[in-house]
Amino acid sequence: MARTAMTAAAAAPTGAVTLLIGTRKGAFTLRSDGSRRTWKLSPPMFLGHIVHHMMLDPRDRRTMLMAVSTGHLGPTVYRSTDAGKTWKESSAPPAFRKVPEGEKGRSVDHVFWLTPCHANEPDSWYAGTSPQGLFRSDNGGVTWTAFSYINEDPQYLEWMGTVQDGTPDGPKLHSIIVDPRNPKHLYFAMSGGGVHETVDGGKTFRPLIKGLEVVEGFDPATVTFHDPHCVRLCLSNPDRLYQQNHCGIYRLDRPSDQWVRIGKNMPKAIGDIGFPMVVHPRNADVAWVFPMDGSTVWPRVSLGGKPAAYVTQNAGRTWSRLDKGLPRADAWWTVKRQAMSRDGHDPVGLYVGTTSGEIWASRSEGRSWACVARHLPEIYSIEAATFGR
Amino acid sequence: MTVHIPSALRSYTNHQGEVQVEGATLGSALSALDARYPGFRFRIVTEQDRIRPHIRIFVNDQQTQELRSPIGPEDRVYIVCALSGG
Numbered sequence: 001m002a003r004t005a006m007t008a009a010a011a012a013p014t015g016a017v018t019l020l021i022g023t024r025k026g027a028f029t030l031r032s033d034g035s036r037r038t039w040k041l042s043p044p045m046f047l048g049h050i051v052h053h054m055m056l057d058p059r060d061r062r063t064m065l066m067a068v069s070t071g072h073l074g075p076t077v078y079r080s081t082d083a084g085k086t087w088k089e090s091s092a093p094p095a096f097r098k099v100p101e102g103e104k105g106r107s108v109d110h111v112f113w114l115t116p117c118h119a120n121e122p123d124s125w126y127a128g129t130s131p132q133g134l135f136r137s138d139n140g141g142v143t144w145t146a147f148s149y150i151n152e153d154p155q156y157l158e159w160m161g162t163v164q165d166g167t168p169d170g171p172k173l174h175s176i177i178v179d180p181r182n183p184k185h186l187y188f189a190m191s192g193g194g195v196h197e198t199v200d201g202g203k204t205f206r207p208l209i210k211g212l213e214v215v216e217g218f219d220p221a222t223v224t225f226h227d228p229h230c231v232r233l234c235l236s237n238p239d240r241l242y243q244q245n246h247c248g249i250y251r252l253d254r255p256s257d258q259w260v261r262i263g264k265n266m267p268k269a270i271g272d273i274g275f276p277m278v279v280h281p282r283n284a285d286v287a288w289v290f291p292m293d294g295s296t297v298w299p300r301v302s303l304g305g306k307p308a309a310y311v312t313q314n315a316g317r318t319w320s321r322l323d324k325g326l327p328r329a330d331a332w333w334t335v336k337r338q339a340m341s342r343d344g345h346d347p348v349g350l351y352v353g354t355t356s357g358e359i360w361a362s363r364s365e366g367r368s369w370a371c372v373a374r375h376l377p378e379i380y381s382i383e384a385a386t387f388g389r
Numbered sequence: 390m391t392v393h394i395p396s397a398l399r400s401y402t403n404h405q406g407e408v409q410v411e412g413a414t415l416g417s418a419l420s421a422l423d424a425r426y427p428g429f430r431f432r433i434v435t436e437q438d439r440i441r442p443h444i445r446i447f448v449n450d451q452q453t454q455e456l457r458s459p460i461g462p463e464d465r466v467y468i469v470c471a472l473s474g475g
Binding site: 071073074089093096097105107108 | 397434435438471
């Protein structure tokens with residue numbers, strides 16, 4: 001165990017971290033010094049645009065993609081090949097098949113999620129949309145086409161439901177995860193429609209919902225009732241996944257297909273409802289959540305106005321509260337599913353973006369927190385990136 | 390015809406607020422605009438050929454949401470961004 005920890009520590013990156021921040025009114029970056037103590041905010045990029053997700057390509061550490069729409073205009077994807085200095089629009093953003101006149105076709109409202117494909121597939125990316133669709137680009141995000149059959153499949157369309165069946169601003173396909181050992185092994189989740197897996201590069205998909213609970217009174221065997229909020233795979237053990245769901249926190253150890261509700265071990269007064277989840281890059285027993293109030297009408301704010309992360313060090317058997325430095329009271333914000341992230345450093349840096357436009361950072365794996373930016377627009381997403389030198 | 394471009398779309402038209410384009414219908418005019426300014430059409434028309442929910446188009450003083458609406462060479466087309474909230 002100690003030897004593993006030492007190896008892991010040697011592999012951890014060092015130096016400056018850049019947070020890629022998507023907000024309801026534009027994109028920002030927040031760059032740290034080498035010690036991650038001080039941070040510098042960029043001017044806004046695409047001010048006024050809704051930026052759902054911004055990702056750095058870890059394969060070259062220069063290319064970036066940004067999923068963008070506006071209040072008026074339709075969705076698109078912007079691409080930068082110079083670490084964000086300049087951007088060009090995709091010439092064919094993700095779009096559903098045009099149906100013949102008289103038939104009812106779907107239209108992409110926004111691109112919600114971006115995931116680089118496997119390390120052996122440079123320039124290839126996946127995108128998840130709202131309404132729920134899965135797309136792929138094999139030219140670095142310049143053009144996009146539907147990936148696999150699911151966007152048109154009657155069974156998947158039934159599971160996806162309609163725009164009325166999803167979250168208020170539309171059901172989302174998210175948590176697209178590529179197995180680092182096998183580019184043909186892929187997971188994705190749908191905010192209305194469960195978790196799904198392919199092991200043959202998208203020729204076939206199957207639901208992965210055993211053990212997951214659904215809202216009381218509904219049948220958990222019905223795929224469409226499942227509402228995963230955020231699924232994460234452990235890079236240090238790709239057979240382990242964690243999930244923050246509408247109905248609890250879960251862990252899955254493959255080859256089992258039975259999720260285990262580890263959120264039952266959270267303090268009863270806190271519960272196990274939330275949006276985001278983050279896993280440790282080098283220790284598959286360590287994961288963090290940021291619980292919210294899921295009682296009565298689902299306020300979806302920090303419980304009691306006292307925000308806190310919770311960590312497990314033992315794969316979900318026990319949980320500890322991490323709130324040092326966070327507001328002690330009267331902080332009624334929410335952390336959305338893409339708005340909690342980590343870097344790869346040792347100790348791991350954790351980053352939380354709030355609906356009230358603050359960014360809280362911890363360079364001690366959550367043991368203490370500091371506000372490193374405030375007064376931003378509502379934060380939709382944060383990714384911690386390390387650019388190439 | 391003359392097409393009035395709203396500020397939200399002028400990044401496509403080299404910041405021009407008015408452009409001249411040819412086409413017998415609204416759809417063909419927007420396709421001609423897209424050929425000149427790639428990406429323009431998809432921001433205001435869905436892949437199902439429907440005008441997006443917060444876009445309104447007027448031909449002279451008549452609103453139309455139909456791409457097949459006929460347009461004459463002397464007509465003025467107004468693309469308006471409308472009602473997207475705060």
